Amino acid sequence: MTTLTFITKNALRNKRRALLCILSVAVSLFLLVTLLVALREVTVPPEDIGAALRVVVRNKISFTNPLPARQRAVIERIPGVAAVSPFSWFGGKYKNEEMMTFGQFAMDPKLIRPIFGEAKMPEEQYQAFEADQTACIIGKLTAEKYQLKIGDRLPLTSIIYPCSIELKIAGIYEGTIDDRNALFHHKYLDEAGGSDGWVGMWWVKVRSIEEMPRVTDSINRAFANSSAEVRAETERAFQLSFVSMWGNIKILVHSICSVVVFTLMLVTASTMSMAIRERFRELAVLKALGFRRRELFAFILAESFGLAAVGAVLGIGAAWVFYTQISIAKLTQGIFITFEVTPKIIGQAALVAASLGIVASIAPSIAVARTSVVDGLRTLD
Amino acid sequence: MAPSNIVSIRELSKVYQQGEINVTALNRISLDIQTGEFLALMGPSGSGKSTLLHILAGIDRPTGGTCHVQGIDLAQLNESDLADWRNQNVGFVFQTFNLIPVLTAFENVELPLLLTQMSGRHRRQQVSTALALVGLDDRQHHLPRQLSGGQEQRVAIARALVTDPSLVVADEPTGNLDSHSAQEVLTILQSLSRTAGKTVIMVTHDPKAAAYGSRSVHLEKGELADS
Numbered sequence: 001m002t003t004l005t006f007i008t009k010n011a012l013r014n015k016r017r018a019l020l021c022i023l024s025v026a027v028s029l030f031l032l033v034t035l036l037v038a039l040r041e042v043t044v045p046p047e048d049i050g051a052a053l054r055v056v057v058r059n060k061i062s063f064t065n066p067l068p069a070r071q072r073a074v075i076e077r078i079p080g081v082a083a084v085s086p087f088s089w090f091g092g093k094y095k096n097e098e099m100m101t102f103g104q105f106a107m108d109p110k111l112i113r114p115i116f117g118e119a120k121m122p123e124e125q126y127q128a129f130e131a132d133q134t135a136c137i138i139g140k141l142t143a144e145k146y147q148l149k150i151g152d153r154l155p156l157t158s159i160i161y162p163c164s165i166e167l168k169i170a171g172i173y174e175g176t177i178d179d180r181n182a183l184f185h186h187k188y189l190d191e192a193g194g195s196d197g198w199v200g201m202w203w204v205k206v207r208s209i210e211e212m213p214r215v216t217d218s219i220n221r222a223f224a225n226s227s228a229e230v231r232a233e234t235e236r237a238f239q240l241s242f243v244s245m246w247g248n249i250k251i252l253v254h255s256i257c258s259v260v261v262f263t264l265m266l267v268t269a270s271t272m273s274m275a276i277r278e279r280f281r282e283l284a285v286l287k288a289l290g291f292r293r294r295e296l297f298a299f300i301l302a303e304s305f306g307l308a309a310v311g312a313v314l315g316i317g318a319a320w321v322f323y324t325q326i327s328i329a330k331l332t333q334g335i336f337i338t339f340e341v342t343p344k345i346i347g348q349a350a351l352v353a354a355s356l357g358i359v360a361s362i363a364p365s366i367a368v369a370r371t372s373v374v375d376g377l378r379t380l381d
Numbered sequence: 382m383a384p385s386n387i388v389s390i391r392e393l394s395k396v397y398q399q400g401e402i403n404v405t406a407l408n409r410i411s412l413d414i415q416t417g418e419f420l421a422l423m424g425p426s427g428s429g430k431s432t433l434l435h436i437l438a439g440i441d442r443p444t445g446g447t448c449h450v451q452g453i454d455l456a457q458l459n460e461s462d463l464a465d466w467r468n469q470n471v472g473f474v475f476q477t478f479n480l481i482p483v484l485t486a487f488e489n490v491e492l493p494l495l496l497t498q499m500s501g502r503h504r505r506q507q508v509s510t511a512l513a514l515v516g517l518d519d520r521q522h523h524l525p526r527q528l529s530g531g532q533e534q535r536v537a538i539a540r541a542l543v544t545d546p547s548l549v550v551a552d553e554p555t556g557n558l559d560s561h562s563a564q565e566v567l568t569i570l571q572s573l574s575r576t577a578g579k580t581v582i583m584v585t586h587d588p589k590a591a592a593y594g595s596r597s598v599h600l601e602k603g604e605l606a607d608s
Contacts, residue, residue: 001484001487001488001491001492001495003495005488006484006488006492006495009483009484010483012483013482013483281479282479282481285473285475285479285481286492287440287464288438288440288467288473289467289468289473289492289493289496289540290464290465290467290468290469290493290496291464291468291496292460292461292464292465293460293461295496372440372441373435373440373441374435374440374441377440377475377479
């Protein structure tokens with residue numbers, strides 16, 4: 001018999017309780033990982049491969065304020081700029097839906113490939129889209145969700161522009177980090193909705209990463225002190241500015257995480273206390289046989305740590321397998337896109353489990369250390 | 382202290398504090414126990430015999446006097462040194478056997494050896510020898526619940542012997558056994574003293590059990606009645 005055998009036999013002496021403890025740790029850590037992944041997805045939005053070279057230019061006052069279309073020529077002349085496209089959020093409801101379930105953006109159809117190169121679509125679909133002013137392309141997720149196919153009509157009623165439009169689906173793309181959006185001709189929006197002369201934002205492709213700081217700075221300076229001052233920033237910075245609006249959600253999720261961890265600690269500590277209390281007499285016998293306090297503490301710690309570790313492997317492992325294997329975008333109807341269980345999150349959850357194992361062993365260890373051999377031997381079984 | 386004495390107790394007292402009341406369990410006891418002796422500690426309940434046994438086995442501390450075992454003043458050892466000393470020098474046999482229920486007979490006997498530097502092979506040999514000594518070499522892989530009371534107590538004796546201690550202390554070892562099993566256990570304890578030269582100190586109520594010992598000591602109200 002090794003010390004490990006002894007610890008394992010003790011940990012599993014009440015199999016049902018050990019199993020319930022392991023399951024409670026596993027389920028709680030699964031929940032914790034889920035919350036942390038959800039929080040990460042909300043606060044650190046997924047990034048497209050091409051995002052590093054994209055600059056978003058919006059009205060300095062607010063992104064809800066439009067920008068004059070004449071700015072395009074000025075931006076295009078800035079050295080380092082490869083392409084500039086208007087990018088206006090249409091805010092359309094599909095058919096009779098109560099809420100908007102996917103984004104629709106009007107842009108320059110010829111610049112989709114230069115700016116959003118990661119969107120994969122057959123060449124003939126690109127050509128069909130560029131050729132027809134009423135055409136649009138939609139992401140694969142939206143197409144699957146509404147069972148749309150090429151040639152179908154996409155009626156949209158805007159909550160921003162005083163108009164309704166009907167688009168013809170010319171292509172279905174995939175390969176972006178969020179394959180949900182619909183893209184259509186800005187010219188069509190201009191003619192249909194009276195946005196002529198105005199755009200929502202500018203989406204700019206820069207030639208190289210080295211030129212990014214200079215280009216954003218130049219764009220900002222180009223319109224300084226004008227009637228429509230702009231704020232140019234990287235796509236990443238633009239996304240994160242949205243995230244700052246999620247402040248309360250972050251606090252809420254953090255609070256839930258804290259409650260989960262605290263509850264988990266109570267459950268584990270209670271299980272360990274029960275397990276040790278009913279073995280008080282045996283631990284006193286071990287003391288009489290020559291085992292020292294530190295060795296008994298090591299036994300209790302190893303047992304507690306072991307239960308937490310098995311629970312952690314099950315819970316974190318299940319979360320990792322589950323979120324890797326399933327299509328979270330489909331499951332959540334596009335609310336979450338990647339839902340990636342990162343090594344950092346695995347590390348955080350493992351750290352919680354380890355702390356749990358240690359904390360749960362403290363109270364029983366102190367009780368064992370404080371009890372003399374004679375008092376321990378008097379304990380009833 | 383005479384060289385042949387394994388235990389030498391002088392003016393030993395133990396006073397327990399229960400709230401504001403002091404309860405004297407042992408009152409200025411002096412006693413010598415010779416190496417290889419089989420001593421029966423007798424007396425009514427509450428006479429202090431178990432307390433005396435606990436002190437000379439190093440699991441309790443006196444409040445007065447001295448207790449030398451093998452020439453060592455146990456009061457001078459700290460908790461950790463005392464634990465080491467117990468592991469190397471004392472074998473315990475309890476009334477309720479106190480075997481670990483999830484371990485087999487073999488593993489229970491092996492338990493004190495986990496604290497030693499002994500190799501696995503040597504350990505296994507030692508355990509087998511101890512179990513053979515108590516006649517349980519065919520029950521090595523049985524769990525305590527699969528053994529009779531007498532067999533459990535014999536496993537406990539094997540556990541007490543496996544580290545080859547010079548002192549074996551037994552607290553009412555036959556208290557939970559039928560007469561036949563009690564006789565077997567007492568015979569083993571007697572032979573430990575007679576043939577293996579171990580010093581055995583046994584607490585008992587039973588005069589028949591005490592008769593197996595080479596000497597009896599009676600305690601009453603914490604004091605030696607006679608010897």
